[in-house]
Amino acid sequence: MTERVLVIDDEENIRQMMRLTLEAAGYEVGEAGTGMEAFAILGGDALWDVVMLDQKMPGMTGTEVLKRIKVLAPPARVIMVTAFASVELAVEAMQLGASDFVRKPTTPEIVRNAVAAALLKSSELRKSPDGLAADNKLPRRPAMTINGFTILRAADVRGGLPQRSNERRFLVRKPDGSEQEVVVDISTEATGMVEQVTNHIPLERAFWTEQAERFLSDFIWNDGSVPPSGKLVLKGVEADELEKAIKRNTG
Secondary structure, eight states: OEEEEEEEOHHHHHHHHHHHHHHHOOOOEEEEEEHHHHHHHHHHHHOEEEEESSSSSSOOHHHHHHHHHHHHHTTTTTEEEEEOOOOHHHHHHHHHHHHEEEEEEEEEEHHHHHHHHHSSSSSSOOOOSSSOOOOTSSSOOEEEEEEEEEEGGGGGGOOOOOOOTTTTEEEEEEETSSSSEEEEEEOOHHHHHHHHTTOOOOOHHHHHHHHHHHHHHHHHHHHHSSTTTSEEEEEEOOOHHHHHHHHHHOO
């Protein structure tokens, strides 16, 4: 049975590019220019395997449309498409039921990768008995997927991934289902800068996991792939992220 993809985007040229790309890959493709058009389609025919959903549209944002899609077509895997992504927006979308986050303007390869990964990705969330990750009570949340690449933290991998205090290890699942381990080294330059700003107040271990994951997701977002060497070096922390961490530790 041919898998079906519904493309929701207010820009006709983008819908056409996605349609041609996905039809050439063997998918059946439908189109909607607004959230309301999509609701009408899904209300009459909810049997869509994947939905490509633009985040910035007139009338309703993608996340607002996403909430309704999960009611009208719960099994559909939703891929958010945006030019203005952030880790916070990605996490919010994943918590609302999105399967992936794709950069805009996108490419045919990324579109194919994202749809393939969404179809491959399990809908089951990895949960611990108390709903918390082992990394210093960091709240458990759906694994983040960027451009078809799913990022799993060490604590989310069965058996765990051994890591030293100055590194964070991740398992990245590629669109074709293969996996690659990626190490993010936390440089002494980064830790020294943080210690200076915080006056050596120790931050929770989860802080560095979040920063390393953000760094890796930014790389995949911008590069469309994992680092070839399987290694990144984190050399700094954004001021607003550090400010939030300080408030959590002192408030």
